[in-house]
Every structure is written in structure tokens, then in C-alpha cells.
Amino acid sequence: MTLYSKIIGTGSYLPAQRVTNAELAAQLAAKGIETSDEWIVSRSGISARHFAAVDQHSSDLAVEAAKRALEMAGKEPADIDLVIVASSTPDFYGSFPSTACIVQRKLGMANGSAAFDVQAVCSGFVYAVATADAFIKSGAHKNVLVIGAEVFSRILNFEDRTTCVLFGDGAGAIVLTASEEPGILATKLHADGSHSDILQVPGNVANGAIAGSGFLYMDGPAVFKLAVSVLEQVAHEALDKAQLPASAIDWLVPHQANIRIMNSTAKKLGLPAEKMVVTVDQHGNTSAASIPLALDAAVRDGRIKPGQHVMMEGVGGGFTWGAVLARM
Template sequence: MRRAVVLGSGSALPDRIVTNEELSQRVETSDAWIRERTGISERRVAAEGELTSDLAARAARAALKDADLTPEDIDLVIVATATPDLTFPSTAAFVQAKLGIKKGAAFDVAAVCTGFVYALSTANAFLSTGQHNRALVIGAETFSRIVDWEDRGTCVLFGDGAGAFVLEAQDTEERGLLGSVLRCDGSMTSLLYVDGGPSATGTTGHLRMEGNKVFKEAVGRIASAMVEASEAAGVGLSEIDWFVPHQANQRIIAGVVKKLELDPAHVVSTIARHGNTSAASIPLAYDEARRDGRIRDGDLVMIEGMGGGLTWGAALFRA
């Protein structure tokens, strides 16, 4: 069976750290208020002139090094992002150019916080059919550019960063992507969106969110997708070695863990130091757990996300 196998991972974070204390100087909030409601202590913010494609390319180079490959080995680049460099061309095109890749396809996937799950599943479809051989799948965001820094309900949540996987098509029944589930309910767009765009307003706009309503939708939808993904793979949830969730809110992560009776000791959480980096959060967290030795070759890993659209989904793979 031809599957997309993860050969390597990499990540990139901006240098600047913005603490809760610093935010409390800008909006009416406090470190205790943010920690209690989100689990976030700090987040990274891109420097002036530091683009989404810059972070994406850095993460991609790290992933290629981890996989012991070069850009010449890649024939597919997919970038999951809600904060592209420009309206067009795609951020993936810029990344392809920065890496010096001259062959294959490059395009973006727009599913916000579920973007990396969508991108991984899309890459698997291309690789499993033989259309492409090796892919870079990248989640990269500069949400600091679309956050309203006067809205304490959103500005405390988000951060910037990028994470990347190198995937290779292999004939195997042991490793690779085993199952995935992608979902969207477009009737709920008003819960989480950006109030600007080329066609609607001719502006970039700012992120808007009905946080309480999103929270109420999150746990049930995420848990359901995880169950479906595990069933599609023929694997029980109890067999999963590591749960690497989208880092949206520590309370949401805890809610999913409790609902599915997962082992909290096998949950990877980076939200305290990264905040919500949208499409970048899953590969950022995965890469950290790989580098510190928690996730090892052969481990079963479940990822999930939920974002604007509303989109949500989950995927199960063997590292």
C-alpha cells in the first residue's frame, strides 16, 4: 500500500517574545486572567519585514535536514496558512523559490487552524496515487498582522511561527498516514472570521471571534473526528502513543482528553510558550516532541484541528 511517510520535521519561531505582562500594558487584561482561560504565558511575534514565507522556508530547511534530503528531492510544496504574504501568488510559490526547488507543484491550503490536517491529507492523496514522490507540508502563520491589538478577547490568543513535515511516498503497511477525516460547516462562518478581504472590502481586515461559541463547538467536533479517523485506520484510541492537538486553548485540549479518556501524560502541549499559531501549531508541537525524544519512530500519532469555516479534522499516522 502506497502511503505518505513522515521522514523529517522542522520548525521556526520569531525571535521576539511577547509575554502576558507586556500585553497587560496594552489592553485590559492580566497574566492570571490569560493563563486561567487559555493556558498561554507568552507568544512569538514576527519582526517587521519577517514574512510568513520566511518562517515557512526556515521550518522547511530544518525538516529537510532532519530527513537528510535536499530541496532537489522535493516535487510538491503545500503551505497551510491564513496569513499569506500576498493575495497571490501562493505563499508556497515563494517558499519554493526561496528553497530553490525547480520542479513539481506548489500551492496553499486555506483551512485556518485545521489547515495542517487538510494539507497533510491532501499531500497523502497526491503521493499515494504516484503523482508526486516527496512533499514538503508546511503550516506557517503571522497572525500578529491580522490580530486587533485592542481586542483582548483575541490578541492574547495568537502567535506567529511555522512547522514543516517532509513526506515520502512508500509502499508500506507499517508507517505513514493511516486515516484522516476532514470536515467543514460553512453555516458557522460568523463564529470565527476576518472582517476584510479583496472581494468584500478591499482591505486585510482583523480577526473576529465569538470565543464562547467556538469553545462550545470544539470539544465534541474534534473528538468525533478523532474517533472517525481511528476507525478509518482500524486502530483503537487506546493504541495511540501520542496526541498532538492544535494548540488553541488548554481547556479545549483537556476537554478532548477527558471525553475520549486519553492519557494526559501522552499529550503534547506547547500552547503556554507559543500561543495559538493556527496552521503552524501542530507541526511546531510535533517537532518539539520529536527533538526532545518523546515521539519516536514507530509511534502512533493522532493530530487534530478546528478553525474558521468552521473547519475541523483529524489524522492518524505512524511516525
């Protein structure tokens, strides 16, 4: 019997505080920094984003998204035998204990299931799904909870308008289960560390404090150039692996970073704009959470239907990129 992994539940969560471009522009103006709704929308397609409350951590957002995914899947926390959390903003500064272990505790999972974090920045969710898929196909695990969760507002420099207007907070989750029916059809992952300097938080821990900067730094033009070149390539690699043409894609769910990158990718794949799920306008760039947030939105509003082919792909710091082709 051939074993597959299949998505049986999706869930998402956005913090209560929604910040529009106009509201953010007013906050920045108080610091003498000029920006506007028109400036932000024209460069990114973003109109609003959500910011976590002071007492909310990535695990808190992750737990809410996980509960909704579990409910859709008809599963209890005790049914899950592996938790994978993709995040660049973990609960703890030293990245341990892992956010996945904190999520496990907050969900009340006392079943001894495995739990760990994955760090591939904005490609994190794709990396996590590929990892979960391999575990399920190997027979090592049966039900895997995969979560992307971020509180990027904690690492934004609100004196740098080129980055602080782009990012938001949120979490998305899926439940993958072992199945005889094809689900995840193909995955493909890449990285190129020679570009590690174009998107990073250039600080490290020294004597219990940050040495360097704890704020996100991005070379926007360099990231844009790399992103548009690799996303089409990796999508075709996943399609080739699954022996399917690009025309078989029912929905493209790309990393929600910049509408221009997203539109360019869809165009290169020969897909009409109406086949691409877009949430960047309301969520901003939520890094590892962006793909599962968009996926859940389209599943719950009925756009994505059982049996359809969904291409999920992301690109992020590292430099990392990857794609997952799934049959829902």
C-alpha cells in the same frame, strides 16, 4: 504493492521576539485596556507567544522550518516534487502568488515541482497533510513538503483583549515520502459553512483597499462549544478508519488553541494528560502552524519515537475540522 506516505522529517521555526503575558499586558495598559497574566492563563493556558519582525513574512518563517525538516529527512530541496503551505496569513494580500510558490523560490527549487496553498485556518495543516497523503498514494508525487506558517500578529486588533492575547506567529513543516511501510494510517476532514461567521476576518478587497475589517473576529464561546464537540468525533472517525482503538494512541498532538479544549478532548478519548503534547503555553495559538510546531518539539526532544501512533487534529474557521492518524 501498497503505497503509503510516511513522515521522515519535521522542522519548526519561531520568530526571535518572545512576548510574555506581563509584557503584553503592559502594552495594552498603555492603551487603557486591562488584562493580566492570571487572566490570560486562566482562560487559555497561554503564558507567552512569538511575534514576527516587521520585515518577516509567512514565507520567511516557512523556509526556516522547511530547511530543518529537510535536514532531518536527509533530503535536498531538489528532491521535493510538491510543496503545500497552509496559511491564513499569506505573503500577498490577494493571496497570489501563493506563499508555496514564494517558499519554492526562496528554497532555490528550480525543478518545476508543483506548489500551492491550502486555506482551512487552524485546520489547515491537517487539510494539507491529507492532501499530500492522497497525492502520494495516487503515485502522482513522491516527496512532499507540507508547511503550516502564520503571522497572525498582522491581523490582531490590539484593542480587543479577548483575541489579541491568544495568538502568535510561527511555522512548522514535515517531509512526507512514498513508502511501502505504513505511515499516514487515516485522515478525516469536515467543514460546516453555516458557522462561518463565528471566526473570521470580515473584510474584502475593494478598489485596492480593505472594505470592512482586516482584523480577526471570534465568537469565543461559540468556537469553544463547537470545538469540544467535533474533536472527539473526528478522532474516533480516524481511528475507526485505521481499525485501531483509542488506547492505541501514543501521542495526541491537537491544535494548540486553548488548554481547556485540549484537556477536554484528551479526557473524552480516555487519554492521560501526559500523552498529550502541549506547546500552547509558550507559543499561543499559531493557527495552521500549531500542530507541526508541537509535533516537531516532541520529535526533537525524544518523546515521539519511531513506530508510535500519533493523532493530530485541528479545528478552525470555516468552520473546519479534521484528524490525521500517523505511525511515525
